Structures are given as C-alpha cells and as structure tokens.
Amino acid sequence: MDRGTERSDPPHGGAAAGRIPLAVVVVDRAGLVSHWSRGARRLFGTAREEAVGRPVVDLLPVSGAFPEDEETAPYGAYAAYDGLGPDLESSLDGRLFYPAAGRARLTAADNDRIDVLWWAYPLVGPGTERLLVLAADAGALRAEGTGTSGAGAAVERIAPGFALHTDFPGAEDLARGLPEILPSMSVGESARIVSQVLELGYPVLEFSQNDRVPVTPDWGVPRRSERTARRQRAAAAALSGEPLPPDAEDEAQDLEYVAVRERLEFLNEVSGRIGTSLDLSRTIVEVSRAVVPRFTDVAGTYLREQVVAGEGFSDGVPDTTTMWHRVALEHTDEPGRWDDVVPVGEAMPFPAHTPFFQCMTTGEPVLVPRISEQMGHMIAAQFEKRDIRPLITGRSMLVVPLKARHVVLGFMILLRHPERVEFNDMDRVTGAELAARAGLVLDNARMYMYQESVAETLQDSMLPHIAPRMSGCDIATRYLPGTLLGRVGGDWFDSVKLPGSRTALVVGDVMGHGLNSAAMMGQLRTAVQTMAALDLPPAQLLRNLDDLAQRLGEHYLATCLYAIYDPIASELEIANAGHIPPVVVRAENGRSDLLDLPTGAPIGVGGVPFESVRVRVAPGDRLVMCTDGLVEVRGEDIGVGLATLCESAAHPAASMDAACDTIIRALNTRGGRKDDVALLLARLNGIEPEDVAEWRIGHDPREAGRARAAVREQLHEWGLDSVADTAELLVSELVTNAVRHSHSRPVDLRLVRGDTLLCEVADDDHTLPTLLSAGRLDEFGRGLRVVSTLAHEWGTSRTGSGKTVWYELTLPRR
Incomplete structure (x- = not known):
C-alpha cells in the first residue's frame, strides 16, 4: 500500500484491497532487461540506463524463476510456451513452477539490505518480451502496518501469492488498473499481457492462511485527486x-x-482504426468516428470540392471562393439534432474572418477555448435561414487541418460540450498530430480514387462502345480488370462494319498488364480498325498486324482472333493468331463446341503464316470469343476452363446480356483469376433471302434509269414507299458514277432490308471517290454531296476486284 492502508469491506477472511508501489521489470528472450520502471529505480537504486540490457539475474533476486541448468541458454525454456494457447497452466509441468513468487533480502545501491517481495509471469505470443517481474518493498509494508482487519501496527508475516482475480469483489476494477504498470506499448499488446497475468493469477499479499489482500498496482503515479x-x-x-x-x-x-x-x-x-481501406467515403467515416467521444463530442469533416470529386487540384492556398463539402458529422448529442442544421453533403465557402479560414490558409490548428456569443453569431451568419448558435455557443472548439504533402485537403471542426474540460495546448498538439495522420490516409484514398478514375477513363477510351445490333447479328460484351489496383490492361474486343452487310468481330490480348500493355492495345486496335476498313481477308489482316507489331518493338506480343460474319451467305471466315479458339453454340440443338482452327503464332513473333477457315452457321447460332483470362486459372489445366466455357455458353438465356452474365458467373467464381478478361458474344441472326435484292447493270449510261425503276418497284414490294424517292435519287447518282468509271465488269447493285435500308453499288475501279466542293459552274462533283446530305450514313471501301460505295437510309418504325 502507499503510505497507509486503503480499507474496504473485508472480503474472504477480512482481506482489504490495497495499493502498493511496484517495481516493474520486463525481460526479453535473451534474459536481458528490456524495461526498468521508475519504481524499480527507487526500490533497487539502479538507474534505468544502467539496468536495461544487463542480465536480469545480476539485478533481481528471482533466480528460482529461471532455468539453472548451465547448458540451457538463458530463457531457452520459454520457447516452449510459444503458441500453447490460452491454457497456460496446463503447460506448467513442475520444472519452473510458473507463475513464481518469492521473498528475498538483498543489498541495493545507496540502500541497506532491503526485503523484496516479487512475482514473475511468463509472457507468450508475439514480441521479444518473455518475462514480467513485479517487486515490492516488504520492509516498507511492515513498517506502515499493512495487514488485515484486526492486525496491529506491525505485521509478522507478509508473503507474495497468487489468486484468481474473480476471488475478490470489484475484480473488474482491479483488472482495469493492471495496465498502468506495463511499459509504454500498444493497447493491443497491453491487453494481451494483462489477459495472461489474470489467467495465471492475480498478485496478492498473504498475511495468513485465510487473509489475502489483492494488490492494486501503484508505481508512483497519484490518482487524479492526489x-x-x-x-x-x-x-x-x-x-x-x-x-x-x-x-x-x-x-x-x-x-x-x-x-x-x-x-x-x-x-x-x-x-489503427483509420485507413483500413482505400475507399474515400469509408475513410472519411473512419476518421470522424475515431475521435468521438474519446477526444471530442462533435466532429465535422470538410473536404475540398476537388477532393470529393476525385480530381487533381493546384497546390495554391485556398481562398474565400474555395468550396468545402461537409462529408461527415459525428456527435454524441441526441439523434437528429445536427442533421437539419448542418446536413452532410452541403458545400459552402468560408469567409476570411472565421477560424475555419484561418486554419485552411495557415495549415495550423486554431484553438477557441470557448465560443462566445459574438463568435457564435459570426459563425452562424453564413448558414442562411438556420440558427446554429444554440449548437455551438459556449462549447470549446478546435479546428485542425487535414493536409498532406503541404497541401490542405480539408479540415475538422471539433467541439466539446460546455460541461466538459475545454481544449488546451496539449489537445492542440494532439489534434494536429491526429489531423496529420488522417490527412495522409485521406490523401492516399484520394490519390487512389483519382488514379482509379484515370485508369477507368483510359480503359473506357480504348475499349469501343459497340452497338448492340449490327447488320444480321446482335452483340454483347464484357470487360473485367485483372486487379482492383490496376484497371487498365491489354485485352480488347471490337466490331467493324464491312461492305456487303458483313461485320468483323475481333478479340485480342496483349501480353502483360498495366499502362504499357494498354498503350500497345490501343495501337493494335487502331491498326485492326484501319485494315478492316480495307476489307482485308482475316489471314492477310493478321499478317499485316504482325508486321506492324515487329516495327513497333521487339517486346510487342499479342494474341488475336479475327472473324468476318457474312449474314447473307451465313458464313464465318476466321483466322487465329495464338488465341484460344472461339465457341459456337448451335441454335438447332443447343450444342456448343470449340472451333477447330489453326492456332498460329502470337502477333509480333514474325515469320509464321496465318490461315483462314470458313465455317457455316445458321440463323440463331451464337459465337463466343474471349481472352484466356476468363478460362485460365493458376494451377489448373486450361481444358477445365474451356469445358466450363462451353457448358455455360450453351445455357439458355433471355437476352444477350444475360448470356454474358451467365458465362461470367460460371467462370469468374473460381479463385485464382489474376488476368484481364474480354468477352464478346454475337448472336448470328442472318438475313433472309427475301430481304435481299440484287441486279447487274451494264455499261450503258441509260442503265441508270433501269436501276431507278428496279429500286422503286422493290421498295414498293417491301412496303417502303416512304423512302422510295430518296433511295431512287441516290441510286441514280451512285450507278451513274459506277458506269462512268468501271472498266470491263458490269456494275453490281444490291438492296438489303434490315433495321435500315442498305444500298451497295460495286464496280471494278479501284479508285475511291472523294467528297468535293463543287462550284456553281462545275459540271461534276455534286453526286456524293447529295448522298452525304440525304443518307443516314454512307461510305466507300476497296474490294478484291475494285470498290464498293454504299449508303443507308433510316426506315420508318413498323
């Protein structure tokens, strides 16, 4: 006890709880002192600087608690306690008799011989600490008359012992006081050690067989009143x-x-409570909740508008026009009291005369011990039609900046209830340190959100926005990033509109991840778009793409699958460059199969030929093209993934999007996927023969009249008289030009009825027509200008035998 006995109702034989000054020593695995408290200095007369690092057996009389075998390394026996679990007493096999306690007389520096009581606890778990030793001066206890009820001024018998802390009333209060004796360490570490001490036995003073006093530790720090x-x-x-x-x-x-x-x-x-994720919204809530109610009663968090939006901003000092968003508000008042007056989500600037403006411009905390009525009125002036004065007047306020890298991201307004002690200079320092840590966490979340937004923007700009309906087919796509921390990659898909109502379908995969792969993917995709517009056969296109990749650099490698779908001929022409084969799901029986294609070599290898394969399809068949990230899992044969792909692709679905989702769910639930995924699904609807009309036109200029008549008659048959005049005029322009420039072959004219009316005119001249600006006196150059003005869309492309000029007209809704 400390200068006398603290008495309570005598429990268990009259024992009274007491506080005694304790020396606290912690010993590491090597048997050296790692902590030496001020109480130890007072009791043993040895300074901390002299004690730490010395063998504990040279300083303390607790040799019975240590292994005495010379061949055993110091504290080697304690290694046996690592990982034994919570039941420590089961591991005490009688060799060391833990927990150990004793009494000894020894000579201490600057003191006569002292009578020492000691308790020793083994420590298990992470860290280097392996023994906790508590010691007290028995002589001082005897002199001050420590004892039980009925004991006199002197006590004949005092001995250290152990008892479960549950043996005494108020045991929880005793347990809460135990962490005070431990050296400065984390809360979690203190709790771990306290739990072990309590399980092994609470330290007690034994005065007789029936009277024991639980020791409430006191190592020289007075209570608040004292x-x-x-x-x-x-x-x-x-x-x-x-x-x-x-x-x-x-x-x-x-x-x-x-x-x-x-x-x-x-x-x-x-x-430890903030920064558990890189989500900005969650981090904001964590920061606000971390300080209420332990440090403050109200915490309002404000962030710059650009921070909330995930944008970058200049490093300049904020001014009176800077908008600040209230992003969080935590308080201990009754629910709803603050919500209507200062709602979360509101944005406002702050005038120069407010403490908030001072905080955000100087980057230093601003302390207002008590908000006076005058200051409360000044602050409330900016809240239109809302009286905030009753909520803030009389409270202590601390405004701390949230900054990182010398840039103010926001600030926190901390308020304490009037009855609570006001903020002081130490609180100002604590608040500044708190805000500095919170600012770094928020800046990390902000930078992650900004980089994620940049990555998504980059990926979205590189991946095409494919129309769900093309001529004769429906298309659905999916893209999944390989990791959350890097949303850009080298996987891509695309579709290109080709002459003759055909559609090119492309899926590719650049080897690698990140921005370099994404940049290469953008180059290759652009090249594929350009070469597809030239109507190159699939094998020739991959050949040209391979040559391009080698010119770009030796590290440019990619796989690619290129297919051309002809809905009129119901045919696929496909070439493969080292890619996984596509899956075709037959509408007739629902069977799905991998197409047997020549594998080819990846783009960029060079010197390897590519082959095209023609595959017959029927209306309603589905084509599934994907990258290997969907089917390949580390440590698993790729055949398993391909089998799952075939099975999931054959599953009936209500829509194309639903079919994509079914495939993704079936394959993406398997663990271990680290690669990007690009998926393209096309339903090959085909074009019925009755929706196609074809004519062959001779070289006589008068054939243009016959073409006009044939088109008008066909449109009447299709019930499209509303567009007949425009279609007839445009056909006349295209056929006249084709007859004038063709050489030997007849001109081919074709009409295709679908979602739009497509008209194509093909001849054997390889020179593509261009749009000209014709003057008033010019005889030629107005034909394509008319087509460009009246058509919904038009274009030209080269073919193997010449060129094709086409236009589309929007059809009235049926």
Whole structure:
C-alpha cells in the first residue's frame, strides 16, 4: 500500500484491497532487461540506463524463476510456451513452477539490505518480451502496518501469492488498473499481457492462511485527486520559496509521462482504426468516428470540392471562393439534432474572418477555448435561414487541418460540450498530430480514387462502345480488370462494319498488364480498325498486324482472333493468331463446341503464316470469343476452363446480356483469376433471302434509269414507299458514277432490308471517290454531296476486284 492502508469491506477472511508501489521489470528472450520502471529505480537504486540490457539475474533476486541448468541458454525454456494457447497452466509441468513468487533480502545501491517481495509471469505470443517481474518493498509494508482487519501496527508475516482475480469483489476494477504498470506499448499488446497475468493469477499479499489482500498496482503515479492536491502544494512551495516536497520531481515526471503516454496510446489507437481501406467515403467515416467521444463530442469533416470529386487540384492556398463539402458529422448529442442544421453533403465557402479560414490558409490548428456569443453569431451568419448558435455557443472548439504533402485537403471542426474540460495546448498538439495522420490516409484514398478514375477513363477510351445490333447479328460484351489496383490492361474486343452487310468481330490480348500493355492495345486496335476498313481477308489482316507489331518493338506480343460474319451467305471466315479458339453454340440443338482452327503464332513473333477457315452457321447460332483470362486459372489445366466455357455458353438465356452474365458467373467464381478478361458474344441472326435484292447493270449510261425503276418497284414490294424517292435519287447518282468509271465488269447493285435500308453499288475501279466542293459552274462533283446530305450514313471501301460505295437510309418504325 502507499503510505497507509486503503480499507474496504473485508472480503474472504477480512482481506482489504490495497495499493502498493511496484517495481516493474520486463525481460526479453535473451534474459536481458528490456524495461526498468521508475519504481524499480527507487526500490533497487539502479538507474534505468544502467539496468536495461544487463542480465536480469545480476539485478533481481528471482533466480528460482529461471532455468539453472548451465547448458540451457538463458530463457531457452520459454520457447516452449510459444503458441500453447490460452491454457497456460496446463503447460506448467513442475520444472519452473510458473507463475513464481518469492521473498528475498538483498543489498541495493545507496540502500541497506532491503526485503523484496516479487512475482514473475511468463509472457507468450508475439514480441521479444518473455518475462514480467513485479517487486515490492516488504520492509516498507511492515513498517506502515499493512495487514488485515484486526492486525496491529506491525505485521509478522507478509508473503507474495497468487489468486484468481474473480476471488475478490470489484475484480473488474482491479483488472482495469493492471495496465498502468506495463511499459509504454500498444493497447493491443497491453491487453494481451494483462489477459495472461489474470489467467495465471492475480498478485496478492498473504498475511495468513485465510487473509489475502489483492494488490492494486501503484508505481508512483497519484490518482487524479492526489495529483491535483500535489500540484497545488508544489505550486505553493514554489511561490513561497520553500523547497519542493519529497519526490516532487519524480511525481512531475511521472505525471508528464502518463499524460504523454495517454496521448500516444490514443493516437496509436486512432491510427489503427483509420485507413483500413482505400475507399474515400469509408475513410472519411473512419476518421470522424475515431475521435468521438474519446477526444471530442462533435466532429465535422470538410473536404475540398476537388477532393470529393476525385480530381487533381493546384497546390495554391485556398481562398474565400474555395468550396468545402461537409462529408461527415459525428456527435454524441441526441439523434437528429445536427442533421437539419448542418446536413452532410452541403458545400459552402468560408469567409476570411472565421477560424475555419484561418486554419485552411495557415495549415495550423486554431484553438477557441470557448465560443462566445459574438463568435457564435459570426459563425452562424453564413448558414442562411438556420440558427446554429444554440449548437455551438459556449462549447470549446478546435479546428485542425487535414493536409498532406503541404497541401490542405480539408479540415475538422471539433467541439466539446460546455460541461466538459475545454481544449488546451496539449489537445492542440494532439489534434494536429491526429489531423496529420488522417490527412495522409485521406490523401492516399484520394490519390487512389483519382488514379482509379484515370485508369477507368483510359480503359473506357480504348475499349469501343459497340452497338448492340449490327447488320444480321446482335452483340454483347464484357470487360473485367485483372486487379482492383490496376484497371487498365491489354485485352480488347471490337466490331467493324464491312461492305456487303458483313461485320468483323475481333478479340485480342496483349501480353502483360498495366499502362504499357494498354498503350500497345490501343495501337493494335487502331491498326485492326484501319485494315478492316480495307476489307482485308482475316489471314492477310493478321499478317499485316504482325508486321506492324515487329516495327513497333521487339517486346510487342499479342494474341488475336479475327472473324468476318457474312449474314447473307451465313458464313464465318476466321483466322487465329495464338488465341484460344472461339465457341459456337448451335441454335438447332443447343450444342456448343470449340472451333477447330489453326492456332498460329502470337502477333509480333514474325515469320509464321496465318490461315483462314470458313465455317457455316445458321440463323440463331451464337459465337463466343474471349481472352484466356476468363478460362485460365493458376494451377489448373486450361481444358477445365474451356469445358466450363462451353457448358455455360450453351445455357439458355433471355437476352444477350444475360448470356454474358451467365458465362461470367460460371467462370469468374473460381479463385485464382489474376488476368484481364474480354468477352464478346454475337448472336448470328442472318438475313433472309427475301430481304435481299440484287441486279447487274451494264455499261450503258441509260442503265441508270433501269436501276431507278428496279429500286422503286422493290421498295414498293417491301412496303417502303416512304423512302422510295430518296433511295431512287441516290441510286441514280451512285450507278451513274459506277458506269462512268468501271472498266470491263458490269456494275453490281444490291438492296438489303434490315433495321435500315442498305444500298451497295460495286464496280471494278479501284479508285475511291472523294467528297468535293463543287462550284456553281462545275459540271461534276455534286453526286456524293447529295448522298452525304440525304443518307443516314454512307461510305466507300476497296474490294478484291475494285470498290464498293454504299449508303443507308433510316426506315420508318413498323
């Protein structure tokens, strides 16, 4: 006990709970002292600097608690306790008799022989600490008359012992006091050690077989009431010129140590609670909740508008036009009291005369001990039609900046209830440190969100937005990034409109990940688009793409699958460059099969030929093209993924999007996928023969009239008289030009009825027509201008035998 006995109702044979000054020593795995408290310095007379790092057997009389076998390395036996679990007593096999306690007399520096009581606890778990030793001066206890009820001024028998802390009333209060004796460490570490001490047995003083006093640790730090009284006595002594009371310097150091330790533990606890994710919204909530109610009663968090939007911003100092978003508000008041007055999500600037503006421009905390009525009125002036004064007047306020890399991202307004102690300078320092840590966490989340937005924008700009309906087919696509931290990659898909109502379908995969692969993917995709417009056969296109990749660099490697679908001929022409084969699902029986294609070599290898394969399809068949990231899993044969792809592709679905989702669900649920995924699904609807009309036109200029008549008659048959005049005029222009420029072959004219009316005119001249600006007196150059003006869409392309000029007209809704 500390200068007398603290008495309570005597439990268990009259034992009274007491507080005694304790020396605290922690020993590491090597048997060396790692912590030496001030209480140990007072008891043993050895300074901390001299004790830490020395063998504990040279300083403490607890040799019975250590292995005495010379051949055993110091504390080698403690390694046996690692990982034994919570039931420590089951591991005490009688060799060391833990927990151990004893009493000894020894000679200490600057003291006569002292009578020492000690308790030793083995520590298990992570960290280097392996033994906790508590010690007390038995002589001082005897002199002060420590004892049980009925004991006299002197006590004949005092011995250290152990008892379960549940043996005493108020055991939870005793347990809460136990962490005070531990060295400065994290809250989690303290809790781990306390749990072990309590399980092994609470330290007690035994006065007889029936009387035991549970030890409430006291290592020289007075309680709050005692602290205040001693501070007052020390201040009075200083004013009167009298010498300071005994141990006043040590007490002041202890008080300062405890205050700093409490702040550090609070900051350590807050640091462990914030930044658990890179989601900005979640991080904001974590920061706000971390300080309420332990540090403050109200916490409002404001961030720059650009931070909330995930944008970059200049490093300049904020001004009165800077908009600040209220992103979080935590408080201990009754629910709803703040919600209507200061709702989350509101944005506002702050005038220059407010403490908030001072905080955001200087980047330093602003402390207002109490908000006066005048300041409350000044702050409330910016809240239109809302009186905030009752919520803030009389409260203590601390405004701390949230900054990172010398840039103010936002600030927190912290308020305490009027009845709570006001913020002081130490709170200002604590708040600044808290805000600095929170600012870094928020900046990390902001930068991640910004980079994620940039990556998504880049990927979206590189991946095409494919129309769900093309001529004779429906298309659905999916793209999945390989990792959440890198949403750009080298996988891509595409579709290209070709002459003759055909559609090119492309899926490719650049080897590698990240921006380099995405940049290469953009180049290859652009090249495929350009060469597809030239109507190159699939094998020739891949040949040209391979040549391009080799010119771009030796590290440019990619796989690619290129298919041309002809809905009129009901045929696919496909070439493969090292890609996984596509799947065709037959509408007739629902069977799905991998197409047997020549594999080819990846784009960029060079010197390897590519082959095209023609595959007959029927209306309603589905073509599935994907990258290997969907079917390949680390440690699993790719055949398993391909089999799952075939099975899931054959599953009936209500729509193309639903079919894509079915495939993704079937294959993406398997663990281990790290690669990007590109998926293209096409339903090959075909074009019925009755929706196609074809004519062959001779070289006589008068044939243009016959073409006009044939088109008008066909449109009447199809019930499209509303577009007959425009179609007839445009056909006349295209056929006249084709007859004029063709050489020997007849001109081919074709009409295709689908979602639009497609008209194609083909001849054997390889020169593509261009759009000209004709003057008033020019005889030629107006034909394509008319086509460009009246057609919904038009274009030209080269073919193997010449060129094709086409246009489309929008059809009325049926």
